[in-house]
Amino acid sequence: MNWRWRELISLILLCILGWKPSSIQGATDPTDASALRVLYSSLNSPSQLTKWNANGDDPCGQSWKGITCSGTRVTEINLSGLGLSGSLGYQLASMASVTNLDVSxxxxxxEIVYQLPPNLKRLNLARNNFNKGIPYSISLITSLQYLNISHNQLQNPLIDMFGQLTSLFTLDLSFNAMSGNLPQSFSSLSGISTMNLQNNQFTGTIDVLATLPLDNLNVENNRFTGWIPNQLKNINLRKDGNSWSSGPAPPPPPGTPPATRRNRSHSSGGSPSNGGSSEGQKSGLGGGAIAGIIISVLVVGAVVAFFIVKRRSKRSSSDIERLDNQPLQPLKMTATQEMKSEETSSTFYPTAFDTSAAINLKPPPIDRHKSFDEDDFSKRAPVVKKASAAPINVKAYSIADLQMATGSFNVENLLGEGSFGRVYRAEFDNGKVLAVKKINSSALPRELAEDFTDIVSQVSQLHHPNITELVGYCSEHGQHLLVYEFHKNGSLYDFLHLSDEYNRPLIWNSRIKIALGTARALEYLHEVCSPSIVHRNIKSANILLDAEFSPHLSDSGLESFVPNADQALDDDASSGYTAPEVAMSGQYTLKSDVYSFGVVMLELLTGRKPFDSSRSRMEQSLVRWATPQLHDIDALTKMVDPELKGLYPVKSLSRFADVIALCVQTEPEFRPPMSEVVEALVRLVQRANMSKRTVGNDNATSPRGGEMGGEDTP
Structure with missing residues (x-):
């Protein structure tokens, strides 16, 4: 009996002890706890964040200030009005349960960090000191309902990235210094109710907002032009401080919905249908009259066309062939240009330089190549020139300007030579330093030079933190030049392969950072731009490093938009970056970009060139030599760049090699999309639990063993 009592008491004690940890400890998800620790350090460990701790592992159980949890996961971060400084860190993307982030x-x-919680419903960054632009990662947060970035110092044009934010009902970008036209993807904001764009430097028209279900719109104090769409005249509209056109507005393009508001009876407080009818009564012609005129014109046109066709049918086949070759081609180009002119400048549309043929591994339609036949092009050149789209948000430089800035393109200012021409350092009178790419005539021959402004227009629309920004162009006296932002630390190739007593080796964390940033640039080109852009020339020489050693992919879009790109790249085919299928077929695809990126990662891992004829025959090709050893940890540690001197986490090294192995697979269909590569590298960074010093402020100095020699978190 005593034995049974003892057994019963022991069972009760076990139950009590079993319940106690879960009721007392918050047991916060380790991923969330790690992300909040990084955030705490990035905000300079402020004392006003009570109970926060740089080593704390239970924000939920310890009731950290501003943190709300559900179970073990953090669901809200509300740090508004606490006088915080610093930045938002780099690990917020791992907080998958956070739906509200407020640091206003x-x-x-x-910069607003790329790494944001992926399932946010509310994001409030208002009244801070954020600069540059809005990261395109926000375009992937499809659950977002409220976005407020007002009262900051944002300056860049808006990226065309709003197409998937159909749940967004409030957008506030007011009181910044954002410029450029409104993006075409604004038209996809089907749930939007309130939009505040006032006190910026936006240009162009607001036609893209015409069909949105808006109740409140504020566009005051910008640089908008054109007419206010009738659809926006029955809402709460604030429009002063712009250069609106006066007089009657031109008729809307075909297919434009009538100027009546949709589903407004629930919120307008009045009778919007009456307003719509009054507008109709004021117009000079009713809908029936206009329809009658259009029908009459169509009937007359049909009759005329009938007789023309009938007369042509009597002519000889040679006459018909001669006539077909004369008027039809120019008419076709005119129609194409008219379609382009109706589309806004902020969106990518297929043009004569469309990359879809390469992507689909199919020959392009005959018409697309036919438009570049030399004889045919000469007939249509005036039409193309007349309708050519103007470059957007980039400056037009004169030859004289660039000659002065480069010392007449002095060899002392030569930065490098790529597939399309030489790049020079240019320093202007105001002290600003830029990089000027002088395009070879072989890459853009005379008969295609008329389309240079179209190329500039397309390339100027690429905006991403890890893509070298196009800031200007020059097209004079048969010369064609592109002006890019300048990055003081040169190329990744220089750092890895050119010995320089002033260049210290890149530490392991810097190498991961460079790989991740480059992967994000490719993800943007492949999966955000529409249509997708195949870079075609991924190599370490095209990855430029800024003062913080963040990577910037150069020549982005140029290879896709320049018709002679494949010919210009032929010399690079044996460089070691080219995917096997490209060497066989000549076709560049998204997956061939992935392969080339894997080769760059191999460079980062080994410090070797992709092809090195000075080595033994078995080791000349980096991919062929390294691939069999990527899953052998002993061989892997022997492959690592000796300049790292063993200062790297072994598990991090192994995971990095796993990503490489996926990217450089022989069969393209087995290579992952870049979004998966980005996810894998982000997980690697998170698991490595890098210190703020080595990730947030890389300076490429020799690392201390205590920072990099330890094992990362499994």
Whole structure:
């Protein structure tokens, strides 16, 4: 009996002890806890964040200030009005359960981080010191309902990235210095109710907003032009401080919905249908009269066309062939240009340089190549020139300007030579330093030079933190030049392969950072741009490093938009970056970009060139030599760049090699899309649990063993 009592008491004690940990400890998800620790350090460990701790592992159980949890996961971060400074860190993307992030009314600065919680419904960054632009990662947060980035210092044009944000009902970008036209993807904001764009420097028209279900729109104090669409005249509209056109507005393009508001009876407080009818009564012609005129014109046109066709049918076949070769081609180009002119400048549309043929591994339609036949092009050149789209948000430089800035393209200012021409350092009178690419005539021959402004227009629309920004162009006296932002630390190739007593080796964390940033640039080109852009020339020489050693992919879009790109790249086919299928077929695809990126990762891992004729025959090709050893940890540690001196986490090294192995597979269909590569590298960074010093402020100095020698978190 005593034995049974003891057994019963022991069972009760076990139950009590079993319940106690879960009721007392919050047991916060380790991923969330790690992300909040990084955030705490990035915000300069402020004392006003009570109970926060750089080593804390239970924000939920310890009730960290501003943190709300559900179970073990953090669901809200509300740090508004606490006088915080610093930045938002780099690990927020791992917080998958956070639906509300509010850091408004603080002094947080720098760029808005790319890494944001992926399932946010509310994001409030208002009244801080954020600069540059809006990261395109926000376009992937499809659950977002409220976005407020007002009262900051944002300056870049808006990326065309709003197509998937159909749940967004409030967008506030007011009181910044954003410029450029409104993006075409604004028209996809089917749930939008309130939009505040006032006190910026936006240009162009607001036609893209015409069909949105808006109740409140504020566009005051910008640089908008054109007419206010009738659809927006029955809402709460604030429009002062712009250069609106006066007089009667031109008729809307075909297919434009009538100027009546949709589903407004629930919120307008009045009778919007009456407003719509009054507008109709004021117009000079009713809908029936206009329809009658259009029908009459069509009937007359049909009759005329009938007799023309009938007369032509009596002519000889040679006459018909001669006539077909004369008027039909120019008419076809005119129609194409008219379609392009109706589309806004902020969106990518297929043009004569469309990359879909390469992507689909199919020959392009005959018409697309036919438009570049030399004889045919000469007939249509005036039409193309007349309708050519103007470059957007880039400056037009004169030859004289660039000659002065480069010392007449002095060899002392030569930065490098690529597939399309030489790149020079240019320093202007105001002290600004830029990079000027002088395009070879072989890459853009005379008969295609008329389309140079179209190329500039397309390339100027690429905006991403890891893509070298096009800031200007020059097209004079048969010369064609592109002006890019300048990055002081040169190319990744220089750092890895050119010995320089002033260049210290890149530490392991810097190498991961460069790989991740480059992967994000490719993800943007492949999966955000529409149509997708195949870079075609991924190599370490085209990855430029800024003062913080963040990577910037150069020549982005140029290879896709220049018709002679494949010919210009032929010399690079034996460089070691080219995917096997490209060497066989000559076709560049998204998956061939992935392969080339894998080769760059191999460079980062080994410090070797992709092809090195000075080595033994078995080791000349980096991919062929390294691939069999990527899953052998002993061989892998022997492959690592000796300049790292063993200062790297072994598990991090192994995971990095796993990503490489996926990217450089022989069969393209087995290579992952770049979004999966980005996810894998982000997980690698998170698991490595890098310190703020080595990730947030890389300076490429020799690392201390205590920072990099330890094992990463499994």
């Amino acid at each position: 009314n603080n002094n947080i600065g720098g």
